[in-house]
Amino acid sequence: MKPEKFYPDTIKKALQQDPPGEWMPYVPEGCIRLSSGYPDPALVPSQQLKGAVSTLLDEEQDLPLHYIGSPRIDSLKAFILARQEERGFPAKEEDVLITSGACQAIDLIARILLDESSVVVVEAPTYMEALEIFKNYTNQIISIPIDKKGMQVEELAKLLATRQEQGLPKPKLVYTIPTFQNPTGTTMSVERRMQLLALAEQYDFLVLEDDAYGELAFYQSPKALKALDQNERVFYVGSLSKVVAPGMRIGWISAASEFIQTLSWFKKDLDHPFSHASMSALLETINYKDRLHQLNNRYQEKCQVMLKALETYLPDSVTWYIPKGGYFVWVRIPGSDTSKLLTKASQAGVSYLPGEFFFMNQEEGKEYLRLSFSYESEGQIEKGIKLLGSIL
Amino acid sequence: MKPEKFYPDTIKKALQQDPPGEWMPYVPEGCIRLSSGYPDPALVPSQQLKGAVSTLLDEEQDLPLHYIGSPRIDSLKAFILARQEERGFPAKEEDVLITSGACQAIDLIARILLDESSVVVVEAPTYMEALEIFKNYTNQIISIPIDKKGMQVEELAKLLATRQEQGLPKPKLVYTIPTFQNPTGTTMSVERRMQLLALAEQYDFLVLEDDAYGELAFYQSPKALKALDQNERVFYVGSLSKVVAPGMRIGWISAASEFIQTLSWFKKDLDHPFSHASMSALLETINYKDRLHQLNNRYQEKCQVMLKALETYLPDSVTWYIPKGGYFVWVRIPGSDTSKLLTKASQAGVSYLPGEFFFMNQEEGKEYLRLSFSYESEGQIEKGIKLLGSIL
The missing domain is CATH 3.40.640.10 (Type I PLP-dependent aspartate aminotransferase-like (Major domain))
Structure with a gap:
């Protein structure tokens, strides 16, 4: 069975341009997940x-x-x-x-x-x-x-x-x-x-x-x-x-x-x-405005921990935008290849998303990486950034 | 704003061939719903x-x-x-x-x-x-x-x-x-x-x-x-x-x-x-085989009530397939127009789906209608078929 022969041209082209597969980098068990754009588990209202x-x-x-x-x-x-x-x-x-x-x-x-x-x-x-x-x-x-x-x-x-x-x-x-x-x-x-x-x-x-x-x-x-x-x-x-x-x-x-x-x-x-x-x-059952207020206080605190750790543990050449909201800090490490660096980072125990995922022309993302402060605890965020610093 | 000018040809054609809109017939409040392909409320495991x-x-x-x-x-x-x-x-x-x-x-x-x-x-x-x-x-x-x-x-x-x-x-x-x-x-x-x-x-x-x-x-x-x-x-x-x-x-x-x-x-x-x-x-929490057994016993009982009511209340010229499973009885009323008939049926207090919905060439469905025995109780099924018989 060759599925391709049944696909219309538009589907064939889409599959050629962007073949299916696992695109998210593998995060080893136990890694500090600064890669994940997930909400903080403590802020997910499961109960x-x-x-x-x-x-x-x-x-x-x-x-x-x-x-x-x-x-x-x-x-x-x-x-x-x-x-x-x-x-x-x-x-x-x-x-x-x-x-x-x-x-x-x-x-x-x-x-x-x-x-x-x-x-x-x-x-x-x-x-x-x-x-x-x-x-x-x-x-x-x-x-x-x-x-x-x-x-x-x-x-x-x-x-x-x-x-x-x-x-x-x-x-x-x-x-x-x-x-x-x-x-x-x-x-x-x-x-x-x-x-x-x-x-x-x-x-x-x-x-x-x-x-x-x-x-x-x-x-x-x-x-x-x-x-x-x-x-x-x-x-x-x-x-x-x-x-x-x-x-x-x-x-x-x-x-x-x-x-x-x-x-x-x-x-x-x-x-x-x-x-x-x-x-x-x-x-x-939720006061939504209060919830937003609580979320934003917590995420701001976590973001500040991340920014402080970046200042403390990363070389001076590394730069980032200071976010006023959201989940992410976008970091530039001049001269690096963040996709290659990820293997070392994962081995050291911290994960992030390499910049190449976010560009049509992946080459443009080479020196960048995305860090998420939403998911991990303050302690883990600081530890993760320290680990990242240690491999640079 | 004219949305059409932004649509690709394929979307324009699809919209011409089959314009959006409410396609399900309106079922008035209180109508016996022999139209609905829903499971029996008593068999939905909400608790x-x-x-x-x-x-x-x-x-x-x-x-x-x-x-x-x-x-x-x-x-x-x-x-x-x-x-x-x-x-x-x-x-x-x-x-x-x-x-x-x-x-x-x-x-x-x-x-x-x-x-x-x-x-x-x-x-x-x-x-x-x-x-x-x-x-x-x-x-x-x-x-x-x-x-x-x-x-x-x-x-x-x-x-x-x-x-x-x-x-x-x-x-x-x-x-x-x-x-x-x-x-x-x-x-x-x-x-x-x-x-x-x-x-x-x-x-x-x-x-x-x-x-x-x-x-x-x-x-x-x-x-x-x-x-x-x-x-x-x-x-x-x-x-x-x-x-x-x-x-x-x-x-x-x-x-x-x-x-x-x-x-x-x-x-x-x-x-x-x-x-x-x-x-x-x-x-x-469910023994799935037992559940299937229970469902099929119940739906068979309800189907039999519907078939018996069809025999009892509908004219001799009306015919149907005898189902061995599923949710539906497909009925033919020779010489009828089931879409037109639906208005009368709804007024009388019973709904069904006219045959035209199930054919590419809607004309072919004119004499047919679909009855569902899954949703209503036995009493309502019998009452509904009796009402249907009364308007024929």
């Missing part, structure tokens, strides 16, 4: 969820176990609409589609917008899973570099002008994580946000705003990019993975209702009543 | 699930709430492998991909195999959601009629021979529900199963076996079609929706590992750890 599921099944019995019928599914939508209000834009019920986390959201948006003729713009570096998704649809992916104020929108403006002069196709979609970006932790300035939306209008493209970390602010969260969107050009993607628990798989898309209708038509896994109703029951 | 989730979260704490890490996710795979053994074919771990129910399974298979140049064969009638899915990829869908021994494979053989003579493209995929079919309740004979696989070899096509009802046998379940598959031509799709609970969204694909690898690469909703681990914890 509260236990109580919530118990209440749910006592009150609703079989309802959340059918295809439809649980009233708590409607409450989850209402909760999401309230979050959108907080992020600076009011959304109506028909503007929102609940998805299985941000990944399915990004894939669905790609599915209804992209084919091999489409040009997509991403940040460099960017969320590796989004790159994987876009590569399933097109090989025309252009990277725009990031600095401490987020995507260098001026560079995008130049690129768009040049492409227009040269008669090259316009991008259809720009993917950005404007707030507490993965992997850099940077936040796009308001000026750049305004400029990005003006360019979207001028060159007639759409924007995918990935806001998975938007509420994880140490000080204050900037409003969402979509809050500035006057012309329905932004697909906003939200997620409860980083603020509640990734294993529940709750994300969503907010966009113009016409887009939501199409996205919903191509979302063929139906909805997830038990997961949605359980999350909804959990949220009933 | 057992409550205990299982409690055990899960006490024992594993945050583990099932991260992206990976819960040992019970592995146990779910092991359970599925044991089910495959029971259905007549041993499968290895790398041959199985867990999906969000059968719908996501069918959509993923369509996604890696079909484009607008592909020809798909379906049964007439067939599962309406599968039709919706295939129409998102191609408009070349050919129907082969069903009789009481399942798909008329002889007709498929003729069609294939004719198309070959005429130089028309070969089908790439044949979709079948060989056991306790939705909507007809029929089961494909062993002879036809053998012939279908021989044709697959001769004309080099693949088969999608939807086995959502395969274990719901009043007497004995025939082995899966895949149990006869010598050449890895069959994608087997299983589901726990009908035997445990649809709201958990657990289905799977068994196929050659090369296909599974590709399917997995295009499945971008990641996995659903909480749902998978909860199901796994639930299955630990």
Whole structure:
């Protein structure tokens, strides 16, 4: 059996461009996981969820176990609409589609917008899973570099002008994580946000705003990019993975209702009543604002421990951005090859994600690595950075 | 904002061919739901699930709430492998991909195999959601009629021979529900199963076996079609929706590992750890064979009540297949238009699914309707059929 002969050309091309396989580096048992973008285990509300599921099944019995019928599914939508209000834009019920986390959201948006003729713009570096998704649809992916104020929108403006002069196709979609970006932790300035939306209008493209970390602010969260969107050009993607628990798989898309209708038509896994109703029951037992406050205090403390350890244990040549939220510190070790270095680091007992995963052109990521302060305890974070320092 | 201008041609065509919207007929409050393919509420193990989730979260704490890490996710795979053994074919771990129910399974298979140049064969009638899915990829869908021994494979053989003579493209995929079919309740004979696989070899096509009802046998379940598959031509799709609970969204694909690898690469909703681990914890508390036995006794009793009521209350001209398993009775009312009749039926207080939903050529379904005996109680089933009789 040769499966290839049955695949359409688009699937063959996608598989050639990006062959399936294990892409995450192996983390040996016992390693300090500065690689994992997981929430802090102590902040995952497993005991509260236990109580919530118990209440749910006592009150609703079989309802959340059918295809439809649980009233708590409607409450989850209402909760999401309230979050959108907080992020600076009011959304109506028909503007929102609940998805299985941000990944399915990004894939669905790609599915209804992209084919091999489409040009997509991403940040460099960017969320590796989004790159994987876009590569399933097109090989025309252009990277725009990031600095401490987020995507260098001026560079995008130049690129768009040049492409227009040269008669090259316009991008259809720009993917950005404007707030507490993965992997850099940077936040796009308001000026750049305004400029990005003006360019979207001028060159007639759409924007995918990935806001998975938007509420994880140490000080204050900037409003969402979509809050500035006057012309329905932004697909906003939200997620409860980083603020509640990734294993529940709750994300969503907010966009113009016409887009939501199409996205919903191509979302063929139906909805997830038990997961949605359980999350909804959990949220009933949580004061969400207090929870955000608690999360952000804890993550800020852990981030400071990491930053202090970086100052203490790493050579002076090593640099990083100072994040104001999110899960990550993006580190540059000049002259290094972080993929090669990972073997040594793992043997020493600490893991990270090498920079190459976050770039279309992997070579650009050679000197970089992503550290996560979310998952491990303060003690382990300090120990991990010390180990990293010891092998440099 | 005109969304259409941003859609690729394939998406535009799919939307033209099959515009989004509410497709399920509205069921007024208080109606007896002979339309719903839901399990019997009394057979949905909500209290057992409550205990299982409690055990899960006490024992594993945050583990099932991260992206990976819960040992019970592995146990779910092991359970599925044991089910495959029971259905007549041993499968290895790398041959199985867990999906969000059968719908996501069918959509993923369509996604890696079909484009607008592909020809798909379906049964007439067939599962309406599968039709919706295939129409998102191609408009070349050919129907082969069903009789009481399942798909008329002889007709498929003729069609294939004719198309070959005429130089028309070969089908790439044949979709079948060989056991306790939705909507007809029929089961494909062993002879036809053998012939279908021989044709697959001769004309080099693949088969999608939807086995959502395969274990719901009043007497004995025939082995899966895949149990006869010598050449890895069959994608087997299983589901726990009908035997445990649809709201958990657990289905799977068994196929050659090369296909599974590709399917997995295009499945971008990641996995659903909480749902998978909860199901796994639930299955630990259930004797699955006893459960099947109990389900099948109950559904057989309910089916018999429905068949007796049909005999008693419906005109002699009305006919149906006698199911040996599954959830449905497929009824023909000669000279009727079941879509028009539904308004009267709903007003009288009973709902069903009109035949037109189950055919590519909706006109063919005009005289048919699907009744479900799974959801309502015996008393309601009898009352519902009596109401149906009263409006004929």
